[in-house]
Amino acid sequence: MSTKNSGSLNFRGTRDWFGDEMRWRKSIVSTIENVFESFGFEPLETPILETMKTLTGKYGEEGEMKLFRLTGNGTDIRRGGLRYDHTVPLARAVALNWNRLIMPYRRYAIGPVFRNESTQAGRFRQFYQCDFDTIGSDSLLVDAEIPTMNYRVLTALGFPVGSFQILVNDRRLLNALARYIEADDNQMLEIFRAWDKLEKVDRESVRKELLDKGLSFRLVSAFDRLTDVLQNATELSATDSLAKISSAMNTPEVTSAVRVVDDLFSYISASGVPPWAVRFYPLLARGLDYYTGPIFETSAGELGSITGGGRFDQLIGQLGGPDLPASGSSFGLERLMVVLEELELKPEFVKPADVFVTVFDQQNPQLIRSSFELASSLRQAGFRVEVYTGSNARLGKQLDICRRKNIPVALIVGEEEISSGNVAVKNMVSSRSGGNQSIIPKKELETFVAGLLG
Incomplete structure (x- = not known):
């Protein structure tokens, strides 16, 4: 409607x-x-x-x-x-x-x-x-499990090799880098958000936003120089990238943070995550204020991010x-x-049900009981069964509903079937191209239906 x-x-x-x-x-x-x-x-x-x-x-x-x-x-x-x-x-x-x-x-x-x-x-x-x-x-072991679990989930869902990459960074390293260019705590958050935006916004727009937020020209220029180093490092392996950052910003705080990230990657590797699936990305900041250590985001390339997290x-x-x-x-x-x-x-x-049981005449209590009893028996045997429960409808309409729901087997129990102890079984898959209907003794129904379902 x-x-x-x-x-x-x-x-x-x-x-x-x-x-x-x-x-x-x-x-x-x-x-x-x-x-x-x-x-x-x-x-x-x-x-x-x-x-x-x-x-x-x-x-x-x-x-x-x-x-x-x-x-x-x-x-x-x-x-x-x-x-x-x-x-x-x-x-x-x-x-x-x-x-x-x-x-x-x-x-x-x-x-x-x-x-x-x-x-x-x-x-x-x-x-x-x-x-x-x-x-x-x-413990860093907790953080190492995060990309490991992300990897296990995505591969269990069928993601093929190369279809995603888990990006890894550490807020402590970002803090050390921001302090290296003499940013205070409030300015750090603005710088982190700026790095996060570089995937979507050009550098000049980011620079202008930082200036508009009150950061000095000197600090924004230092941000630019630092960003150049980090962007160049993104093209390297984790080991080489970390070595480049440590060499360019050689302070005790940066060196300590680099060592932590290096250890984290060794644990991730030991957990069975292949190199293609995980990458050190020094510009990853993640905007939430509560992160305090390793941070993670899974990228599916042009399709965007699909996971995110970190230490809090x-x-x-x-x-x-x-x-x-x-x-x-x-x-x-x-x-x-x-x-x-x-x-x-x-x-x-899979289809919502295996078998569709028609109700030959809704004005006939005996036929209704027979349909329900038949459905109950098949459910107990492990089949998924729907009984037609709509308003009184002709058999043709009921079969059309069965066909539209892609239910492969329809059962018909009329007065003739009850008196003979049989059930009319309609193969709805073949019925689309002419189809066939079989009259099967009740005692053989479960075996026959199982055969139709393959």
Whole structure:
């Protein structure tokens, strides 16, 4: 039914998922869950609603503008908002429950998050994040697992060799580089955001924005020189890139941060991630304010990014809990679907049912009971069975519904079949080109149907 004039519209940036698309989503989520659990992670569900005190001050200036705030008459409602991601709710949950958790606490969360932003292909205002994090360990081993798990998920979903690359950097290295050019803490964040934008915006526009933000001409010129070094380093291997940065900016802080990243890459390699799948990218900054260590983003080239994450050692303490280190990453389900489809990796889905049982006469209780009994018997044998439950319709209409739903086998039980102990079985696949119908004894039905289904 058209809704053009009915006033019934989706909220902008949201959509409905039907049939095969929903099956695909569930299939992707199931694959991701299996990988997460193969690494020993357990599920956690947090509320969609969080207090604004929990949500604000975590996502940077741009992220703050994208928060969905609740409005209404009650004081509590005015203080609430929709979760922006799964990371901050995790930190809040751990801050409240840390004493009942076994550390390191390894959890995953899969569910909707909300951002008030412009929509585009694969980006909605309500979308699903598939998130995994480890709480309670500052070990680099935790960070090494992040690209390893990203790699395992993407290959399990069928991504071919060379179709993605996991980019790696470290906020501590970025901090050291920013201090090398004498940027203060506030200026650092502006510089990090500028580096993040260089993939989409030309250098002159970035320079102008930094000047407009109040950075001095001297600092912006130093930013330019440093950016030249980092851009040249992006073309090198991780080892050579790190050596180049350490040589060009030879301070104790830079040297220490370079050593950490070098160790991280050795652990990632030992975890079985091939060299083509992971890359040191010194211009990767990720805009969220809460990152404190290694950061990660998976690029699918021109198709955009499909994962992001990093270490956030201070977030739980900010929310009133103990000072627990943490690190993790997430997949955007809708983005994954767009990229998988572009790569022609969208699967063909199985039919919703194996067998369609018609109701020969809805005015005849005996025939109705026979149809239900037949369906029940086949379900117990492992078949997926739909019984026609619409209004009283002719057999031809029922068979047409079966055909449109791509259900391969239809069963017909009329008075003649009941009296003879048989069932009429129609092969709906062959019926499209003439087809055939067989009369089968009830006791042989399961075997016959199994043969038709292959």
